[in-house]
Amino acid sequence: MEQAASxxxxxxxxxxxxxxxxxxFFGPVLGLLFVIGVFCANNEVRPYFLTGANFKIxxxxxxxxxxxxxxxTMIIVSGGIDLSIGSTVALTSVVGATFxxxxxxxxxxxxxxxxxxxxxxxxxxxxxxxxxxxxxxxxLGMMGIARGSAKWIGRNQTVNYPDSPLNKIMALEAPxxxxxxxxxxxxxxxxxxxxxxxxxxxxxxxxxxxxGSNELAARLSGVRVRMYKAAIxxxxxxxxxxxxxxxxxxxxxxxxxxxxGLELDVIAAVVIGGASLSGGSGSILGSMIGALIMAVLxxxxxxxxxxxxxxxxxxxxxxxLAVGLDRLRQGRAKT
Numbered sequence: 001m002e003q004a005a006s007x008x009x010x011x012x013x014x015x016x017x018x019x020x021x022x023x024x025f026f027g028p029v030l031g032l033l034f035v036i037g038v039f040c041a042n043n044e045v046r047p048y049f050l051t052g053a054n055f056k057i058x059x060x061x062x063x064x065x066x067x068x069x070x071x072x073t074m075i076i077v078s079g080g081i082d083l084s085i086g087s088t089v090a091l092t093s094v095v096g097a098t099f100x101x102x103x104x105x106x107x108x109x110x111x112x113x114x115x116x117x118x119x120x121x122x123x124x125x126x127x128x129x130x131x132x133x134x135x136x137x138x139x140l141g142m143m144g145i146a147r148g149s150a151k152w153i154g155r156n157q158t159v160n161y162p163d164s165p166l167n168k169i170m171a172l173e174a175p176x177x178x179x180x181x182x183x184x185x186x187x188x189x190x191x192x193x194x195x196x197x198x199x200x201x202x203x204x205x206x207x208x209x210x211x212g213s214n215e216l217a218a219r220l221s222g223v224r225v226r227m228y229k230a231a232i233x234x235x236x237x238x239x240x241x242x243x244x245x246x247x248x249x250x251x252x253x254x255x256x257x258x259x260x261g262l263e264l265d266v267i268a269a270v271v272i273g274g275a276s277l278s279g280g281s282g283s284i285l286g287s288m289i290g291a292l293i294m295a296v297l298x299x300x301x302x303x304x305x306x307x308x309x310x311x312x313x314x315x316x317x318x319x320x321l322a323v324g325l326d327r328l329r330q331g332r333a334k335t
Contacts, residue, residue, distance in 0.1 A: 121237015
């Protein structure tokens with residue numbers, strides 16, 4: 001009887017495994033198709049929604065969330081969280097605009113802007129790892145520090161600068177057709193491919209999954225958890241700094257008030273893409289599809305003429321559903 005019960009349990013687990021894999025891999029894709037289908041069902045919206053020009057806008061709008069999601073995927077997979085993304089993007093965009101205004105060469109502006117984001121991430125990671133503080137509290141504090149610093153540097157107003165080559169990164173050329181896509185879209189795609197390799201094929205990526213799955217076991221296995229935690233937040237900060245540069249290029253000015261609530265879109269994108277808020281699981285491809293879902297939702301809402309508050313309600317519902325789906329996946333994994 002015991003052997004039969006054991007065999008039945010094993011068969012049951014094997015039966016659930018394909019469904020779990022199907023949900024993790026195809027769930028985000030099905031979600032994207034569902035969202036597109038919802039807006040296409042509206043006869044008034046469909047002619048404007050299903051055009052190359054509109055999809056160019058969607059892809060361009062996805063860039064900032066997608067690049068931030070690359071960094072957030074690492075953080076969430078490692079079992080952490082970062083609530084300071086929006087403030088970091090705002091601060092780095094103001095820093096970049098200030099450097100342009102002072103006459104720095106574009107290459108130097110790019111480096112300093114990205115490194116500013118990396119420095120903020122390294123500070124977050126250093127405090128979290130060094131003092132063993134909760135990521136939620138540390139990054140919540142950094143949210144206020146970075147936003148206040150952005151307003152201080154920009155003197156509580158936008159930082160406008162003369163025309164710069166950096167504006168071309170997110171410029172929409174030939175807006176009536178899909179191609180050519182802005183350079184920022186190709187940068188996001190290239191970084192996504194690179195990070196997919198890093199997360200799955202390198203020691204650093206494997207350590208990220210190990211720390212998120214079981215931090216104590218990783219430490220006992222010889223992984224220098226504190227050092228890697230600081231490195232994870234530091235590398236993620238570089239992505240947030242790059243997103244700030246994209247924000248700067250898109251607005252052609254540094255604005256300390258932008259990207260409020262961006263962290264919610266990014267967290268939702270990563271969780272929709274299959275990452276677990278408990279750590280230990282997630283994928284770059286899933287996060288990119290999740291970011292695309294968020295952009296399609298906002299674009300479709302605008303095309304449908306829905307008010308801003310309705311969009312915020314929908315995004316909130318999506319976040320709750322994403323977390324609920326995460327709990328469902330964890331429950332199936334345990335059983």
